[in-house]
Amino acid sequence: MGFVWHPPKDLVEGSNVKGFMEAEGLSDYKELVKKSTSDIEWWWSRAVEWLNVEWFEQYDKIYDTSKGVEWTEWFVNGKINVVHNTLDRHRSEKRNKLAFIWQGEDGEVRKYTYSELYREVNRLANAFKSFGVGKGDVVAMYLPMFPETVITLFAAMKIGAIAMPIFSGYSSTAIATRLIDSEARVAVTADASYRRGKAVPLKSELDKALDGTKVEKVVVVNRANTDVEMVEERDIYWDEIRESRRCETVAVESNEPALLLYTSGTTGKPKGVVISHVGALLQSSKEIFFNLDLKPEDVFLWITDIGWMMGPWQIIGTQNLGGTHVLFEGAPDYPQSDRIWSMIEDFEITQLGGSATVYRLLKKYGDEAIGDHDLSTLKITGNTGEPIDHDTWMWLLKSVGQEQCPIINLSGGTEIFGCFLLPSPVMPLKPVTLGYPGLGMDVDVFDDDGNSVRQQIGYLVCKKPAPSMTRGFWKDPERYLRTYWNRWKGVWYHGDWAYVDKDGFWFLFGRADDVIKVAGKRMGPAEIETIVNSHPAVQESACVGIPHELKGEVVWVFVTLKPGHEPGEGLEREITEMIVKEFGKPFKPERIIFAPDLPRTRSGKIMRRLIKAVVADGELGDTSSLENPDSLDKIKDVLRR
Structure with missing residues (x-):
């Protein structure tokens, strides 16, 4: 299959990755990928500088595999915190810069500057401390994409606690499983959330899940003014918190957990994926900076939920880079089918991401839904979640991107808080391709015998560690080893079905266990x-x-x-x-x-x-x-x- 998109010269010359390649004396993107994956120590040492990562205490060594590649330590002895990098350090220089824009399903819009967000995060962080939450404790977030969701995410990590997002569509049974397994101390929720014109109850569903858990405090956002039962001494409304807006950020060791993300398995018990501070910060920032080309003036939207890793990925990566991101409540095609196109025009969105299923949903309304909306601010579109079909990919290229926007079709997983594969805006594209390996991600395609193959379908593997790889599964290290490291010694087996063509372009064909x-x-x-x-x-x-x-x-x-x-x-x-x-x-x-x-x-x-x-x-x-x-x-x- 041939190339259908070539990057315009001005896009290439002005891109973040082009600036990096020139500074490092590299001639093209393929050469950069090769160098970054063959010499991961060089790559990550340069990445932390280009992503402007700030440390409380400088690290001694980039990585250490003395405990086994499965338990690689990154930025050894370094002290860091996601929140210092994504929020604290921006509050002076960017105090009036928008951190994010939120749109409710009813059309309400709320905007938070970095300075406003900083104060709100500190207020909630102090409240968590007053509840007895400290370093290593788990804070559950049973919330949709609200402003309070961003605040909660950062407030937990700021004091060294672990943020655990829970998909807001879960029933009490699924919530209880996660609360019990994680031993969460505090839960933050809302009375309800609007979806397709209805107030979907959240607090009452959470209440049904609390028996047998260690949750001692519940914070409730009053979104829909619905009547909910408030248990004395345990429950408190968000607006009743009256804590100081000054709070020191806790310095944590690089590999300490920032996020606990549960992902489904084929067995009954979900897997608790543990993402470190340095892993969450570097992987999201790297991809958004080098592959999605975020500039400080850009406005970034990925159609996602906080319960999917792309939610915290967007928030952390965009804000570390000092950009602006967009969140919204409800469905992407309600109350009108053109909701997303209106948001692009109204908020001047520059990067738009979503899943193939969402794009097929929007495509069914036809180009008439796009209509006269001005999408000229868009410079990049993205897809993840599942392989995208040819027709939808071409529609995204032509109808949405007007053949001016590269499609950054990316794939990885919750377990690595990011991508193994994704293109760059400086490279030509073939339909549905995932481009090349991610920077620093030494991926390969193996046959049944563990041989590296090209131009034949095989198993996606990764031959070197990366900072964002899960620090095991929560309270279940053996399952982690069985899942990713047991098929081939020292090699991460991801379980996707992959193919590399004669030009070195990568394609995915779904999960290996789905193969027919x-x-x-x-x-x-x-x-x-x-x-x-x-x-x-x-x-x-x-x-x-x-x-x-x-x-x-x-x-x-x-x-x-x-x-x-x-x-x-x-x-x-x-x-x-x-x-x-x-x-x-x-x-x-x-x-x-x-x-x-x-x-x-x-x-x-x-x-x-x-x-x-x-x-x-x-x-x-x-x-x-x-x-x-x-x-x-x-x-x-x-x-x-």
Whole structure:
């Protein structure tokens, strides 16, 4: 597949990464990637300088693997704090600069300067201290994307506590699992949040989860003026906190935890991912500075939730660089389908990111929704969460970016608080490519025997450590080792299905455990889904392999349709013929099932393993990350019919 986008000269010459390459005497981006991944000590020593990281106490050594590569220590003996870098140091020079802009679903807009945010963070940090919270304690955040969410995130980390975001769509069972496992001391929530015009209760759901936990204090944001039960001595409204707005930031050792992020596994128990102060700060800042080209005057929006790692990633990375970011309450297409395009115009957004599922949602309204909105401030768009299909990628390039904006299609994971793969604005692009390895990320593609391969699909691995890799799983180090380090000694096994073409461009085809094997031939589901999604009637699809006595597995394709289209034998035949034409008769689908919805996480990732489990009437495992759990019942109904 050939190049469809080439970077304009002015974009290249003015980019952050071009400035770095010139200063380091490097001729092109590919050379920089090679040097950064072969010599990680050089790379990270330069990165902390270019990202202007400030230390309370200087480190002695970049990294130390004496305890094993799995437990690499970074910036040894250095003392640091995320909040000093993202907030404290900006309060004087940038005191009137906007740190972030928030838009409520009802149209309310609130703006916080760095100075205003600094005072509010200190006030809440002092309140946490008065509750008995200290270094190493966990503060739970059962909140959507509110201004108070940013304040809570920083207030916890400022005093050396650990911030634990919880997706605001979770039920009490999922909340309780995280509160009990983490032993959180304090929880911050709201009475309710608006989504699609309805006040969705939060406090009452949290209350149901508190039995058996160690939560001693609950702080409640009054968002919707709904009646909630307030337990005396335990519960306090946000606006009733009257603490000082002066609070010293605690210096912590570089590798001490800043974030506890729970991510779903195939078994019942979610994994508690532990991200250090230096890892959270460096990985997000590195990607936003070098790959998304954030300048101090830029305005950054990633369509996300605080419960998805991209939420804290945006907040920490943008603010470390002294930029401005945007958060919003509710859905991206409500109250009007053009909400995102209006926000770009109103707030002069320069970088827009989201997931392929969100983009497909916006694309279904057509270019008419974009209409006369002025999107000229956009200079970069981004995608993550799952592989993006060709049609949606091209729509993002042409209709949204007006062929002026590179698509930074990135992929990594919660476990590394960032990316293994992502392009740069200074390189040409092929459709749906993830470009090259991230700077400092020594990734490779292995075959079944652990050999490095090119121009064939294999397993995505990382051969060297990085600062943002999880510091194990919370209270479960053995599971961490089993999950990432047991397949090949000293190599991080990520579980994605990857491919590098003859030009060195990387592509992903979904999770390795989603791979379909038909009569000995392997196929990534994203390859088939890209073809299916190109049909004008198809909204999105999920391709899964179902056990078969003769062939090993056969292909089943689950399809949701765009408004105005109805399922039928004719449409089924057209989709089947498209697949056979592209991949041959061995991959002719056994069944095509038209479903009203597909199970997906809040980040937009379609959960194929759950679809397979429904078909097989098997164990679903952890479903707490689903945004739409009722989709599984809908699929069951369709299969019964």
